[in-house]
Amino acid sequence: MGKNISFFKGFVSLALTCASVITATSCSSGGNIENGGTKSHVVVAGSTSVQPYMEVLAEEYVKFYPDSAVDVQGGGSSAGISAVGSGIADIGMSSRSLSESEVELYQFTTIAKDGLALIVHPENPVDNLTLEQIRDIYTGEITDWSQVSDQFEGDIFPITREEGSGTRSFFEEFVMDGQRITSKAIVQSTNGTIRTLVSGNARGNKQAIGFISLGVLELPGQNPVKGLQIGGVAPTTENLANGSYELFRPFLVVVGEEREESTHFIDFILSDTGQGLLEARGLVRIDGG
Secondary structure, three states, rough: OOHHHHHHHHHHHHHHHHHHOOOEEEEEEEOOOOOOOOOEEEEEEOOOOOOHHHHHHHHHHHHHHOOEHHHHEEEOOOHHHHHHHHOOOOOOEEEEOOOHHHHHHEEEEEEEEEEEEEEEEEOOOOOEEEEEHHHHHHHHOOOOOHHOOOOOOOOOEEEEOOOHHHHHHHHHHHHOOOOOOOOEEEEEEOHHHHHHHOOOOOOHOEEEEEEEEEEHHOOOOOOOOOEEEEEEOOOOOHHHOOOOOEEEEEEEEOOOOOOOOHHHHHHOOEEEOOHHHHOOOOOOOOOOO
């Protein structure tokens, strides 16, 4: 097992050199709008799962309000919330629920629901796992695909998100049930890098398993991955909306001190236009429309 893990980690470095990965970007316009002497400039930071959707929202927002500017940065859910607390960011993005202490400090709004999809390579014949099997894979109790399939064998390479990630926090809470993720798991910092590794064509990739946002399960122009059924229920937006798919989490925006510019942008996200943009990209809108 150790030798194969080393092989796969070596391949990871090569794959990431070639991968196209979403990184922190800035969406802004050529000017700023003046509201009572205050420039309409909003800094948004946090969850890398929420980030690509927020970038789309920011781009559309400045089309409606061409003299405004919205800067979108990643860093992770916990980092985004901390950035709001320190005044570095106006809005934090979180892909996990807030802790009790955070609820006391910040105001938050749910902007959409997202599912968490367990993914494997399309050539992996495994289609369905139970939550218990997934947990045992990520604790290291199940280490070979032959333990969950009579059609496939070989070491399992679990891939996880980094500490502080909202996606990882959700996975630990709802899947791991208090148990620790094995130290042998490959750690990646974005949905994009996990997806890239699982979808690759090396042998190691075909033995990998990871978890990503349901909204990026299918990406036009990129190598496909297969979303596993969990307990016989497929990871689809329809099943997420009707409640039959159990791995879902909120996407939140977090603010500390209210600013007119921040409120205006959040109102846009919650509008029919904003919710439609999120729905078109695989999320479940909060108004049920």
